Amino acid sequence: MSFIHGSLSIVELLSVVFLSSAAASCASGLPRPHAYDGQGYYDEYSKKTGSPSTAGRDFCSRLSSSAQSNATEHRTAGWITGALGLVAAGATAGVLATDQPTNADAKIRYKVSVVTLPITAALFGYLASGQFSMADASSSASASASTATGGGTTSTDDEDANATCNATIATWESSGVTSTAPFAAAVGKLAEAKKAEKKAAADQADADAAKEKARTSQKKADEDQSKADEALKHGK
Numbered sequence: 001m002s003f004i005h006g007s008l009s010i011v012e013l014l015s016v017v018f019l020s021s022a023a024a025s026c027a028s029g030l031p032r033p034h035a036y037d038g039q040g041y042y043d044e045y046s047k048k049t050g051s052p053s054t055a056g057r058d059f060c061s062r063l064s065s066s067a068q069s070n071a072t073e074h075r076t077a078g079w080i081t082g083a084l085g086l087v088a089a090g091a092t093a094g095v096l097a098t099d100q101p102t103n104a105d106a107k108i109r110y111k112v113s114v115v116t117l118p119i120t121a122a123l124f125g126y127l128a129s130g131q132f133s134m135a136d137a138s139s140s141a142s143a144s145a146s147t148a149t150g151g152g153t154t155s156t157d158d159e160d161a162n163a164t165c166n167a168t169i170a171t172w173e174s175s176g177v178t179s180t181a182p183f184a185a186a187v188g189k190l191a192e193a194k195k196a197e198k199k200a201a202a203d204q205a206d207a208d209a210a211k212e213k214a215r216t217s218q219k220k221a222d223e224d225q226s227k228a229d230e231a232l233k234h235g236k
Contacts, residue, residue, distance in 0.1 A: 030066050030141065033169050034059040036162040056162030060149040063165050067142035067172070071135045078131030085124030091117050141172040 034041060034056075040049040041058040045066075050058040148164040 030070065030138075030169055030172060031059070031062050033166045034162055036159050054158060056158040056160070056165070057149050060145045060161050060165040063168065064142045064145035064149060067138045067145060071138035071142060074131045074135035074138060078128045078135060081124045081131060082128035085121050085128060088117055088121035088124055091121075137172055137175045141168050144168045144171075 031044070036056055038052055039055065040052045041055040041062075042049045043058065043062050045062065145165050145168055148161040148168075
């Protein structure tokens with residue numbers, strides 16, 4: 001039964017750790033849209049201001065680099081969550097292959113594992129899919145910005161590049177890659193699983209208390225019957 005205890009606690013721990021890191025990585029987005037105002041582009045990453053004549057392309061260059069880094073982060077997160085999903089699925093198979101225990105506490109844990117492990121495996125699969133979708137959206141943004149960066153050298157071309165990259169950011173944001181909804185849903189699923197575990201434990205405790213009360217009542221009834229029999233015997 002130690003396998004059941006260990007598998008569930010490890011998956012829950014990994015869930016909390018990864019959801020925290022995933023939420024943090026989601027916060028690191030792309031550069032803010034840039035207003036083409038005849039000034040050089042100030043790169044917040046390098047803390048440098050470029051030439052006014054290349055402000056749009058400098059902005060696009062930073063956007064392309066940031067989007068590519070963002071895509072790499074999400075793709076890595078996708079592989080990690082996918083791997084954890086396989087671990088949870090394997091743990092589920094291991095639990096299902098184990099004979100149901102007879103011990104009351106172990107039986108509770110077994111039933112909870114049968115419910116929570118499949119949920120955890122599906123949850124990791126959902127998160128992995130979301131991470132890969134985010135990576136694809138960021139890769140597309142990087143490619144679009146890179147194409148705009150290779151524009152002409154005139155101020156008009158540079159302004160067009162700036163406008164293209166602002167539109168790229170708008171498209172990226174509308175794709176939902178900055179949404180925290182998937183992570184909120186994930187946390188909600190884990191909370192539901194934990195609530196189910198507590199309810200199962202409470203139900204088992206109530207059942208045990210009812211059994212103990214029934215045993216006590218039966219014992220008292222037996223004692224009363226014994227006293228009645230004894231009184232009847234002496235009465236004869």
